Amino acid sequence: MKKTVTAIIATSAIAFAISAHANVGKELAKDAKITIKEARAIALKAHPGKVTDEELEKEDGGSGLRYSFDIKHGKAKIQEVGVDAITGKVLENAAEGENPD
Numbered sequence: 001m002k003k004t005v006t007a008i009i010a011t012s013a014i015a016f017a018i019s020a021h022a023n024v025g026k027e028l029a030k031d032a033k034i035t036i037k038e039a040r041a042i043a044l045k046a047h048p049g050k051v052t053d054e055e056l057e058k059e060d061g062g063s064g065l066r067y068s069f070d071i072k073h074g075k076a077k078i079q080e081v082g083v084d085a086i087t088g089k090v091l092e093n094a095a096e097g098e099n100p101d
Contacts, residue, residue, distance in 0.1 A: 028056045031065055032085035039067035039088065043081040046090045049073030062091045070096060 029036075040051060053070040063086035071079045082092035 028058065028065060028085075032056065032067075034083075034085060034088045036067055039083040039085065040069065042083050042088055042090065043067070043069040043071065046093050047071050047073070047079045047081050049076075049079065052078065056085060062089060063087060066091055068092075 034042075036054065036056065040054065044051070049071040050073070051069050052072050055068050057066060057068055058064055059066050059068070059082070061082075062084035065085040067083045067085055069081045069083070071081055073079070078096040080092060080094060080096045081090065083089070084091050
């Protein structure tokens, strides 16, 4: 019984965190000039592979609003590609560091 309650609490916390994160991205999306679909295409042109994670976030550099994509190509390490949500310019294209976002 205790394990079941713990599992339910943990699952609820994860669901809430994901939902809260998604809402932040949706809130920021109204300020973006390009869509996530357009940004994804730009990111994949800069570094072909499979997108394993994506988000819209406020971050220093460029307009201050960027789409961030984690892209994996084969067995290579994850590449982080940042695309400015206003201009569509690639702001970052580097191997993800030891402390990923």
